[in-house]
Amino acid sequence: MATFGNLSDRLSETFKNLRKKGSLSASDVDGTVREIRRALLDADVALDVVKEFTGKVRERALSDEVNKALNPAQQVVQIVNDELVAILGGQQRRLEFAKNPPTVIMLAGLQGAGKTTLAGKLAKWLAKDGHTPLLVAADLQRPNAVTQLSVVAEQAGVAVYAPEPGNGVGDPVRVARDSIAYAKTKQFDTVIVDTAGRLGVDAELMKQASNIRKAVNPDEVLFVIDAMIGQDAVKTAQAFQEGVDFTGVVLSKLDGDARGGAALSVASVTGRPIIFASTGEGLDDFEPFHPDRMASRILDLGDILTLIEQAQQAFDEDEARAMAEKFSTETFTLDDFLKQMQQLRNMGSIKKMMGMLPGMGQMKQQLDSFDEREIVRTEAIIQSMTLAERQNSKLLNGSRRLRIARGSGSTVTEVNALVNRFEQAAKMMKTVAKGGVPQIPGMGPIPGARGGGSKKQQPKKKGSKSGNPAKRATENAALASGAKPASAGAPGGTGFGLGGAAGSAAPTEEELASLQKFLGR
């Protein structure tokens, strides 16, 4: 793992040599494939899956499509990424709802996978969407699982069906069956059945799970699996597929730093889609699964492509153009600053965004301590300003700052800090708009620019200058506006700074160039 450098580092070594040659020989490819194999094993992808996967990558890498390419190294990364995403499910899948309510969702998995917590998250999420979920306590095995589910239900603000005390007392099959009738009479439109954790090798308990499935005839059976699981993921997934024939997978504890190779194993061995990701102990720490993000996480390459795409979505092209104009004509105001920040927030939290950048593996801790509320506070401060003040920060004298501080529930020091950051950002963006490279104080060297330094970067930026100075500027605004942890690693320009055509699935030449850049030239 960390001791050997991540895959990006190792691949950049390999690719350095590749680039000189211009096209790929079989032995070049083998070297690359060996590194990929190693990375996949480090990420806990099951060995059989690794073999199949690397075989496919090797084959594609040696085929014509590579030799015709501009830069073969870029293509290999692309192939690896494509293949990973394809196995992980390509498109996202949504939950299936029954035509005639109630929709029944059964949860199954190993002990300690996180089923009970997930039940609460799912219920809360459905309730928010206007559904009326019922949680069913059919884990009668683990001590006080019933109590736990009841507490979780209360936290989620949903109903619970718990007719048996548990701790070994009561028949889970019967509870599950009865819950459906109960839901019908009480008009709950979704039923979520929590079941006891069980081992794949425990034939008796697998049989019981299968009986629960028969008793409730579920629309979805979700197999909950811990992102930290190792090679056993395959055997376990197969056992559960045989036992309860699950329809979808939930990957839990993704808030840790496990690379989550199990996702690849399970998806490729069972062919079932991963539907949700569980990302924390709070009931809102739950989201639809993104195959593309997961692909990058497994390889620790950084989710460059997603980042580019997200940035483009959030940052509407027209607005970008208008913004670019503003930068060059120096009319960038606090209002614009605020707008940019709001757009950044639309992209998903900064924290998650930064997590997608390459080379951030070691920064997880710092990211975790980064306070997102910072943005909310900044927003409050700017919103407490008058229109005139927002247009012209020069107006902000002492008494105005005091008023703003009061209005936004912050201190004058905080207001001062914000104004300073804004002024810095405005300055920076002017430079960027003019095509220069901003010097951001306190920033380390840009990792993607290894050995290059700013001089070497210049031509690259020029190449994409007409591309989008505004985007680069947005990002710098993010850095200046409080996303401090980012500045430590500041893969800055490598991400969406070099934006390309919006909306296209395949990366453009420019995006690939940015990939190439972080791979180290």
Added chain:
Amino acid sequence: MAQLSSWSLSGALKGMFSKPTIDENTWEDLEYALLTADFGPDVTEAVIDDLHEKVDRYRTTDPRDLQRMLRESLEERLSKYDTTLKLTERPAVVLVVGVNGVGKTTTIGKFSKFLGTYGRTVVVGAADTFRAAAVEQLATWAERGGAQIVRPQQQGQDPASVAFQTVDFAKRNGIEIVLIDTAGRLQTKGGLMDELSKIRRVIEKQAPISEVLLVLDATTGQNGLAQAEAFIEHAGVTGLVLTKLDGSAKGGFVLAVQEKTGIPIKLVGQGEGIHDLTGFTPHVFAQKLVG
């Protein structure tokens, strides 16, 4: 108690050890067996290089020799460290830590019973004041294990203060062993890891801590090492507990954990029953793993 047959590597290894001679396939099979047992690429490579060297040195072509060498090699690696639990202080305070869902609370229940059969008096401290129904779960296990329990006085009480009160209770009542349950936490959460350091400090004001046991789930893959490193740093781990060995996962990653951190495995969990806990014996472990 579940049998260990499904857990053993013998299935994966059977084919290769029953062949007449060692050949290229043998090494490939061995690599396959070790990798799929979660030993990880590094340990696997090291073990295979070592065996390769031995096979060359002793000029053997008999797969049964290889099997014996593998068993010995693993046993040797596993027995480098002292696996005895040090519980001679009175009270002997044991802090149990680990990521979410690995089996901390269950282990405490089983361990209470284990200590009880040796005539020791035990009190458990419910310092998981965070997870829903964690206190009730521990209370059920305490009852099964014949231990007393100190609960938080109110919902969400500071876990360090529960730990403090438990040690205090043991001192006042002459109870020999204190087992403190803590909330599961991912090693990446800085704040929660700091909380563990605080729990330690607060306990140490009252009594020295005899053991800090890190519970690791055998189904875990290579992330186990990151877990161990973080918990060692923040909680001063003195021993490992490997749980869920009753499943099909082999838990090979603990070898890397033990080698890289020098912290020995001290207990092994093999089921959800009150008796499904044993000490760790390298010889037995290697024997069962390799056959």
